[in-house]
Amino acid sequence: MTGVVGTGPHRLRVALLQVAYGDDEPLADRVERVSQWIRGLERADLVVLPELWAHGGFASATWETTAEPINGPIIEQMTAVARDAGVWLHAGSIIERAAENGDQGAEGRGLWNTSVLLSPHGTVHKTYRKIHRFGFGDGEPRLLEAGTELAVAELAHAGRADRIGLATCYDLRFPELFRELGNLGVDVIVLPAAWPMPRVEHWRLLGRARALENQTWVLQCNTAGTHSGIEMGGHSQVVSPTGEVVAELGADEGVLFADIDLSLVASVRANFPVLADRRM
Numbered sequence: 001m002t003g004v005v006g007t008g009p010h011r012l013r014v015a016l017l018q019v020a021y022g023d024d025e026p027l028a029d030r031v032e033r034v035s036q037w038i039r040g041l042e043r044a045d046l047v048v049l050p051e052l053w054a055h056g057g058f059a060s061a062t063w064e065t066t067a068e069p070i071n072g073p074i075i076e077q078m079t080a081v082a083r084d085a086g087v088w089l090h091a092g093s094i095i096e097r098a099a100e101n102g103d104q105g106a107e108g109r110g111l112w113n114t115s116v117l118l119s120p121h122g123t124v125h126k127t128y129r130k131i132h133r134f135g136f137g138d139g140e141p142r143l144l145e146a147g148t149e150l151a152v153a154e155l156a157h158a159g160r161a162d163r164i165g166l167a168t169c170y171d172l173r174f175p176e177l178f179r180e181l182g183n184l185g186v187d188v189i190v191l192p193a194a195w196p197m198p199r200v201e202h203w204r205l206l207g208r209a210r211a212l213e214n215q216t217w218v219l220q221c222n223t224a225g226t227h228s229g230i231e232m233g234g235h236s237q238v239v240s241p242t243g244e245v246v247a248e249l250g251a252d253e254g255v256l257f258a259d260i261d262l263s264l265v266a267s268v269r270a271n272f273p274v275l276a277d278r279r280m
Ligand SMILES: NC(=O)CCC(=O)C(=O)O
Pocket: 051, 057, 134, 168, 169, 170, 171, 173, 193, 194, 195, 196, 199, 202
C-alpha cells in the first residue's frame, strides 16, 4: 500500500520493510535475504527495518550468543548495502555487545538493544540504545542494559537537514520520551518494533497518539511471522503530524512505501499551535 501526502516542496520517500521470520532461518541467511531485498527495492530515500529482525525480537535465549558489536558482521553488511543502494538505512536494531574493554553499562551486562542509522556513504550515522526494556523482569530487563540517552540524527536530504528522532518498540508506551524528542525539534520519529499480534491495536493507537500530540511524522516498522512461540502483529504504519495513518500494511511480510512531506510539520504546528500552550 502506498500513501502520498502533501504537495510541499520537501518530500522524503520512505520504505518500511516488515520482515517476517520464524525459528528455522539462520541469522546469516536472514541478513543475506534482507540485504537482497533492499538491493532490489525501487527508489527510496530512507529504508527502515524492524527491531531485532536478525537476532529475533523474542529469541532472548540466544541473544547472549548472537550479540555483536556495532562494527560486527550484521552492521558491516548493512553498511555496504546502504552505500551500494545510496540510501539512508535505519537498520532496525541489533543486540549490541560492548567492546571488550569498553563500558559494560550500569548493570555490567554489556548488552543493549541498539538501533543503528546508516548513511548513504556507508557510515554509522547514529545509534540509539533502547531506553525502556520490555519483559516485566524477564527478557530485556533481565539480560540487557537500559539505554540512557535520547538520539536525534540530522538526515541530509535534497539540500536540507531533517531531524529524525529514534525510539524502539516498547518506548511507544512512554509519551514523555516522544515529548522530549519533540522538544528537540524532530520532524520524524522512526520506531522499529517486534510487537506481538495480541496487542496490535495498542500499537496502532499509540503510534497515532504520539504523532498527533507531538505534531511529527511517525514511522512504525513492525515484524511479521511467528518466532519463539509468539505471533508478531505486523501493521507497520506511517502516521502524519495530524495523526492520520497515510499508509499501512496488514499482518504479512511486505514493504510499505510512502512519500512524506516534511514541510507539513511546520505548517501543522503553525496552523494549530497547541504545543505553544504547554504549561509544564
Ligand atoms: N519488543 C517490545 O518492546 C515489545 C513491546 C510490547 O509487546 C508491548 O509494549 O506491548
